[in-house]
Amino acid sequence: MHYLGIDIGGTSIKAGLVDENGRVLETRRAITITDDLNSFISTLAELVREFQKTTPIDGIGLGVPGLRSSRTHVVETAPNIRCLQHVNLEEALSNQVHIRTVSENDANVAAYAEFVCGAGIGIQQMVHLTLGTGVGSGLILNGSLFTGASGYAGEFGHTVISASPRRQNTGRLCACGNRGCVEMFVSATGIVMTAEEMMRDAPDSALHDVEWPLTSEKIYLAAAKGDATAQEVFRQTGWYLGIACANLINLLNLEAIVIGGGVIAAGDLLMKSTKQSAELHAFPAPFADCQIVQSKLWPDAGMIGAAMIARDR
Amino acid sequence: MHYLGIDIGGTSIKAGLVDENGRVLETRRAITITDDLNSFISTLAELVREFQKTTPIDGIGLGVPGLRSSRTHVVETAPNIRCLQHVNLEEALSNQVHIRTVSENDANVAAYAEFVCGAGIGIQQMVHLTLGTGVGSGLILNGSLFTGASGYAGEFGHTVISASPRRQNTGRLCACGNRGCVEMFVSATGIVMTAEEMMRDAPDSALHDVEWPLTSEKIYLAAAKGDATAQEVFRQTGWYLGIACANLINLLNLEAIVIGGGVIAAGDLLMKSTKQSAELHAFPAPFADCQIVQSKLWPDAGMIGAAMIARDR
Numbered sequence: 254m255h256y257l258g259i260d261i262g263g264t265s266i267k268a269g270l271v272d273e274n275g276r277v278l279e280t281r282r283a284i285t286i287t288d289d290l291n292s293f294i295s296t297l298a299e300l301v302r303e304f305q306k307t308t309p310i311d312g313i314g315l316g317v318p319g320l321r322s323s324r325t326h327v328v329e330t331a332p333n334i335r336c337l338q339h340v341n342l343e344e345a346l347s348n349q350v351h352i353r354t355v356s357e358n359d360a361n362v363a364a365y366a367e368f369v370c371g372a373g374i375g376i377q378q379m380v381h382l383t384l385g386t387g388v389g390s391g392l393i394l395n396g397s398l399f400t401g402a403s404g405y406a407g408e409f410g411h412t413v414i415s416a417s418p419r420r421q422n423t424g425r426l427c428a429c430g431n432r433g434c435v436e437m438f439v440s441a442t443g444i445v446m447t448a449e450e451m452m453r454d455a456p457d458s459a460l461h462d463v464e465w466p467l468t469s470e471k472i473y474l475a476a477a478k479g480d481a482t483a484q485e486v487f488r489q490t491g492w493y494l495g496i497a498c499a500n501l502i503n504l505l506n507l508e509a510i511v512i513g514g515g516v517i518a519a520g521d522l523l524m525k526s527t528k529q530s531a532e533l534h535a536f537p538a539p540f541a542d543c544q545i546v547q548s549k550l551w552p553d554a555g556m557i558g559a560a561m562i563a564r565d566r
Numbered sequence: 567m568h569y570l571g572i573d574i575g576g577t578s579i580k581a582g583l584v585d586e587n588g589r590v591l592e593t594r595r596a597i598t599i600t601d602d603l604n605s606f607i608s609t610l611a612e613l614v615r616e617f618q619k620t621t622p623i624d625g626i627g628l629g630v631p632g633l634r635s636s637r638t639h640v641v642e643t644a645p646n647i648r649c650l651q652h653v654n655l656e657e658a659l660s661n662q663v664h665i666r667t668v669s670e671n672d673a674n675v676a677a678y679a680e681f682v683c684g685a686g687i688g689i690q691q692m693v694h695l696t697l698g699t700g701v702g703s704g705l706i707l708n709g710s711l712f713t714g715a716s717g718y719a720g721e722f723g724h725t726v727i728s729a730s731p732r733r734q735n736t737g738r739l740c741a742c743g744n745r746g747c748v749e750m751f752v753s754a755t756g757i758v759m760t761a762e763e764m765m766r767d768a769p770d771s772a773l774h775d776v777e778w779p780l781t782s783e784k785i786y787l788a789a790a791k792g793d794a795t796a797q798e799v800f801r802q803t804g805w806y807l808g809i810a811c812a813n814l815i816n817l818l819n820l821e822a823i824v825i826g827g828g829v830i831a832a833g834d835l836l837m838k839s840t841k842q843s844a845e846l847h848a849f850p851a852p853f854a855d856c857q858i859v860q861s862k863l864w865p866d867a868g869m870i871g872a873a874m875i876a877r878d879r
Contacts, residue, residue, distance in 0.1 A: 320851050329851045378715045392817075394707060401819025402691045405852040412813040413847065414729045416751075419805040431812075431847050438729075492732040499744075500725035504705075504817075506714020534726065534744050538633050538642045539718040 255308050257301060257352075258560030260316045260359060261285065263333030268300045269553065270308060271560035275370035277553055279304065290336040290345075298349040305350075313352050314563030315342060316359035316555045323404030326356065332428070355566045357398075359555050361407055363513065364391025365398050366558030369565075371549040372511045379509045380409065380501050383551070384494075384516035387428075388436040394505070410436035414496055438493035441469035441516055448472050448486045458482035473519050487519055488526040495530020502535040502543050513548025568621050570614060570665075571873030573629045573672060574598065576646030581613045582866065583621060584873035588683035590866055592617065603649040603658075611662040618663075626665050627876030628655060629672035629868045636717030639669065645741070668879045670711075672868050674720055676826065677704025678711050679871030682878075684862040685824045692822045693722065693814050696864070697807075697829035700741075701749040707818070723749035727809055751806035754782035754829055761785050761799045771795035786832050800832055801839040808843020815848040815856050826861025 255278070260267045263285060270279040281300055286292045297315075304310060319331030319338075326344070331337040347354040357365075364381035367373040373381070377396040383389035388410030392399040400406050415433030417424040424432035425446055437443045445467050452460050459480040463471045476483035498510050517523065528545055535543075550557055568591070573580045575598060583592040594613055599605045610628075617623060632644030632651075639657070644650040660667040670678075677694035680686040686694070690709040696702035701723030705712040713719050728746030730737040737745035738759055750756045758780050765773050772793040776784045789796035811823050830836065841858055848856075863870055 320849065322851070330849075394712065395710075397708075399707065399818075401852070402821045402855045403819055403852065405849065405855070406817065406819035408816040408849060408852075411816050411849065413727055413809050416727045416806060416809050419802050419843075429849070489732050493729060496726050496729050503721040503724050504719065505712075506716055506719035508715045530732075536633065536643075536718065536721060536724065536742070538635070539714070539716065539721075542715045542718070 254311045254564070256560035256563045257304055257310050257313045258316070258362075258556040258558065258563070259297065259300065259313065260362075260555030260559060261318060261334070262359075263287070263318060266296065266300065267556050268304070269556040269560065270304050271557055273564060275366065275557050275561055277557060280556070285334060286336070287334045288336055290340060293334070293336055294345050294349060297346050301346075301350045301352065310352050312563035313346065313350070313354040314362065314559035314561070315346070315354065315356035316362040316559040317342060317356050318359045320405045321356055321358055323400050329405075353563070355563055357559070357562050358391070358404070358407065360389030361391040361398055361400065362558030362562055363389060363554035364393055364407070364558070365561055366550050366554040367511045367513070367548060368393045368398070369561050370557065371554065372546050373509055376508045378505060378507045379511060380505070380507055381511045381513065381548070382409070383554070384440055384512060384514035386441050388440050389514070392505075409497070409501070410434060410440070412500070414438065414493065414500065435497045439490055439497060439516070443493075444469040444472060444486060444490050444516065447489050448483070451482050451486055451489070455482040469516060473522070476519075476522055484522065487522045491523050491526025492530045494523070494527045495532075496534050498527065498531040498545060499534030499540075502531065502539050506539045507543045509543060510545045511548055512545065513551030513554055517547055517551070567624045567877070569873035569876040570617055570623050570626045571629070571675075571869040571871065571876070572610065572613065572626065573675075573868030573872060574631060574647070576600070576631060579609065579613065580869050581617070582869040582873065583617050584870055586877060588679065588870050588874055590870060593869070598647060599649070600647045601649055603653060606647070606649055607658050607662060610659050614659075614663045614665065623665050625876035626659065626663070626667040627675065627872035627874070628659070628667065628669035629675040629872040630655060630669050631672045633718045634669055634671055636713050642718075666876070668876055670872070670875050671704070671717070671720065673702030674704040674711055674713065675871030675875055676702060676867035677706055677720070677871070678874055679863050679867040680824045680826075680861060681706045681711070682874050683870065684867065685859050686822055689821045691818060691820045692824060693818070693820055694824045694826065694861070695722070696867070697753055697825060697827035699754050701753050702827075722810070722814070723747060723753070725813070727751065727806065727813065748810045752803060752810060752829070756806075757782040757785060757799060757803050757829065760802050761796070764795050764799055764802070768795040782829060783831075786835070789832075789835060797835065800835045804836050804839025805843045807836070807840045808845075809847050811840065811844040811858060812847030812853075815844065815852050819852045820856045822856060823858045824861050825858065826864030826867055830860055830864070
């Protein structure tokens with residue numbers, strides 16, 4: 254059996270032909286059209302037909318960057334791809350290609366991939382975090398993908414860890430409109446914010462000489478070259494990520510938190526302080542149950558997970 | 567069938583004879599002995615025997631204020647009743663009274679009570695919060711009590727909503743050792759902290775004339791009499807409680823958050839700003855799924871839930 258997993262991102266679409274064990278056999282890419290639904294669907298259909306030239310497809314899974322209703326199968330909001338709003342994408346595509354198609358939130362399918370064939374095999378209670386420009390998260394609870402009342406569960410990036418008092422417009426402002434979201438501290442965006450704050454008190458830091466615009470990659474390179482401020486940026490990021498992990502551990506008593514995304518390229522520089530901070534902030538008994546580990550499937554987790562959802566749903 | 571639900575608190579023990587529909591037929595109380603296990607067990611056994619004089623007991627449920635392992639059935643930590651640490655309480659009691667006995671975390675049994683016969687009947691995704699001196703919380707996910715990998719899940723009161731940066735000892739210090747826990751903002755303890763902060767900028771507030779020590783009840787009375795600062799304390803508390811609710815809604819896409827505990831005596835003064843803040847901080851789609859309502863069973867939820875756990879487990 255062969256499944257097509259399609260990971261729909263705000264700038265590009267990644268499609269993979271995946272066997273029933275989650276192995277990727279072939280991949281293709283396309284540019285995401287964000288403002289015209291017909292063109293968007295045609296792009297997906299064209300990708301499907303290219304794969305069909307060599308292999309029969311038994312099912313298609315779509316990872317969608319937005320809130321998808323599990324009651325209506327409609328995408329309620331997709332901030333980065335406006336044309337998807339209020340669309341039943343699985344129906345629209347299957348009408349074109351006549352193959353059974355399912356869809357799910359992109360962070361949820363990534364979590365599902367790690368659960369069925371990645372770092373979370375055999376684990377019953379797990380949260381998967383993808384740290385990129387934003388923070389994606391998906392929950393595996395009692396051995397199943399947990400999607401809540403209507404399919405919207407798992408928006409951990411938009412939980413507040415740094416609340417401002419009422420009527421005080423302090424704190425880091427998130428694209429979602431809130432201040433102090435997890436995403437504002439542990440995403441690539443948050444890392445740059447932390448660096449900009451720290452640079453004010455560190456006039457000698459090499460970060461001042463970095464070519465504009467500052468990015469988390471450039472901060473990492475400065476840290477790797479020994480810049481103390483850049484290193485402290487990652488320790489501070491780990492501190493916040495550890496608090497975020499401890500919130501999940503105290504609330505959900507997890508067996509694993511699996512972390513993927515571009516930010517984990519920072520490796521031990523980030524992960525060591527993350528684990529220390531999580532241990533400091535979580536209760537000892539549930540902390541002892543929980544491993545904090547890196548993703549095994551990133552950057553393919555979304556594609557693989559979408560295919561596995563097509564296999565299993 | 568008749569079940570005994572025993573809600574074990576740090577200062578007193580409440581025991582109730584409960585029928586199979588969750589109706590309380592008779593209650594008894596005892597003082598909690600915190601430093602001697604044998605005396606503690608004898609107190610429980612004596613309570614059981616008093617009920618047995620009139621009614622045969624089909625099962626006993628214990629609500630325990632601490633982390634109980636679902637793997638070993640042992641109480642791992644019970645900060646307010648030290649003698650329970652590392653004790654299999656259900657075994658210790660059933661050895662004395664020869665009746666099947668089960669135990670569960672006290673906040674979890676309260677959630678279970680609301681789920682089976684209170685404000686959460688028919689609801690599949692729910693969090694129950696008890697706002698007292700501290701914050702208790704229990705999770706109903708996919709129509710079952712969710713206890714996580716080892717039974718420790720549900721410690722929402724000890725998730726951080728106001729993180730301090732690394733190496734800065736700012737923020738409200740919780741008994742758990744962390745700064746900025748939910749409990750430090752929305753419990754009776756947190757309400758007093760908020761009042762003390764606000765009183766510094768309000769020299770004319772009637773709160774300055776309140777007899778020491780300041781309590782959340784006294785602040786409520788001042789608010790009811792029209793003191794603007796005291797009223798603002800509850801609006802600020804609602805602001806934080808709304809952020810906490812939004813964190814749960816965005817993460818878990820709940821159908822209901824049920825709130826009990828002494829603090830809800832503040833009624834609309836607290837609940838109105840809580841709902842406004844939750845709406846402001848949660849995503850619209852999952853917010854629309856979730857009702858925020860008051861407990862129906864408080865202050866008996868713990869006792870009833872313990873009995874219902876004895877019925878169902």
